[in-house]
Amino acid sequence: MTRKRIILRWGIVLLTVLTILGIGLLVLSVRWKPVLSEKLKAGVRDASGGLYRVDFKDIHLQLLTGSATMDGLVLQPDTARYRQLAVQKKAPVHLFRLRMDRLKISGVGILSAYFKKKVEIHTILLDKPSIDMIYHQVVRRPDTPQTDSTLYQKLAKTIRLLSVKTIRINEADFDYYEGEKKLNRIQKLNLRVNDLLIDSLAEQDTSRVFYSRHVAFELAGYRSKTKDGMYEIRLDTLRGSLVKKELMMKGLKLIPQYAEIPFSRKYSVQKDRYDLKFSQIALTGVDFVKLNEEGRLHLKQLSIGPAKVAIFMNRSLPPPAIDKGRNFPHMALKRLPFPTDIQEIKLQGVDVAYTEFEPSTEQKGTVKLQNVQGTIHHVSNDSLQLLKQRYANAALSTLVMGAGKMDVKINFDLLASDGAFRYEGKIGAFDMKVLNPLSEPLGKIRIESGYVNSAAFAISANRKGAKGKVTFFYRDLKVQMLGKDSEDKATKKGLLSFLANAILIKDDNPTKGVARKADVQMERVPQASFFNLMWKSVFLGIRESVGIGIVPMKPMPEPAGKKRK
Secondary structure (H helix, E strand, O other): OOHHHHHHHHHHHHHHHHHHHHHHHHHHHHHHHHHHHHHHHHHHHHHOOOOEEEEOOEEEEEOOOOEEEEEEEEEEEOHHHHHHHHHOOOOOOEEEEEEEEEEEEEOOOHHHHHHHOEEEEEEEEEEOOEEEEEEOOOOOOOOOOOOOOOHHHHHOOOOOEEEEEEEEEEEEEEEEEEOOEEEEEEEEEEEEEEEEEEOOOHHHOOOOEOOEEEEEEEEEEEEEEOOOOOEEEEEEEEEEEOOOOEEEEEEEEEEEOOOHHHHHOOOOOOOOEEEEEEEEEEEEOOOHHHHHHHOOEEEEEEEEOOEEEEEEEEOOOOOOOOOHHHHOHHHHHHOOOOOEEEEEEEEEEEEEEEEEEEOOOOEEEEEEEEEEEEEEEEEEOOHHHHOOOOEEEEEEEEEEOOOEEEEEEEEEEOOOOOOOEEEEEEEOOEEHHHHHHHHHHHHOEEEEEEEEEEEEEEEEEOOOEEEEEEEEEEEEEEEEEEEEOOOOOEEEOHHHHHHHHHHHOOOOEOEOOEOOEEEEEEEOOOOOOHHHHHHHHHHHHHHHHHOOOOOOOOOOOOOOOOOOO
């Protein structure tokens, strides 16, 4: 027999075998499709305790390569089952909905899955899915000994082991809801899960999160407009790791869509305009499991900076008819819809600029706090944590107007119904003329000379007002009063300046070895903000020390809609 005939004969035999095998696999895949479909649906139903159901239009099997593709996959929660769990106080905080055109699974050990009930998968790919995450405020039962079946116990009737080397979610559209209300949307979110394992021992493996060795997500180039269209939010990158318990944001910006004055005129009352640029925000020690299962945000550290914060206020508009005391930092913390506990907030290289437009001078004045840094400890509204520690403590430092170093400590009473807090601090030496960009447009005063030796303050405050002591030591203070001439141009008020310097203003403190210290007591008006209360109480003490305490301060205008008596 010639060599060609041998090759031909064996080729025919091989082709025949492959044809029979192909037909057999086709028959098996056809027969397995309804079986596998039912097994998948039952597996999801059993694993979730009846809370979720999965459906798909079709499933394509390739038994030879161990791959499968599902078309038109939909994962939905069973609302009736959720209501039952809510009554039993076992309902989870979050529910999920998932929709996608195609799900791909590759590298499945078919024989091992069929004969040994061990499902081992190389890759699961979810390409461009739509994912909804729905937050519900639910009552959870108190901590009791664990009696519910574990995930492995729920799956044990169907499989003995489930292992997936890699799960990839590419460019997901992620929508976050509170009940029926959509709160936010993120597009093109990527997620990767490595080494998922569910077996009899995985439950006790503390190195795993959600049964996985590594769960990481990434978002790049995020942009969106706020609902009112007044701002654009931009984010260069967001990366997180559930196993490492960390989250990193870079290039986060809140960009106003209008310039300062046009922005303010979009409203009938005073409204802060924010321009925020955060180079980096890092969260470490994030308990993602507790966040998902209980809706509690617990983290060890929130690190912010470098960053630039610019705030603008147009004082030509009336203040809003609300009590801004509700927006004191620790009062606003109480209003968060979920328990929050941050062990430490760390600020590094944050520049703050607060600008006001003064209608009487038609000019802007800006307070600059450069290189704010420091820490805030125990920021919490979690009732369990507040039983252990009811106070948050801040220790911050900055350069006022880029010149005077200020150190301040703030103690917040997180349980006080009146927003009580205490603050104390000191300011180092600086030339007072650096305050002219603020004092001229807002106070109509030019500082001709003056040098601060030191200042200190210790004040207790709440929503009703503030009370404390201020010391302000300085030398050689001379001022020039400013006004407008007949042509509405800025001019010096010589007589008033002379009288102020000669009669009211004291050149030095101490004077002839005697130091003046000011006792401060002021009543807060409802439209005064947290920071307004802080700086105004200190400013009152400075006025007393300088000698102009008898001169009434300009009152804050009445809120919109309120008639003056």
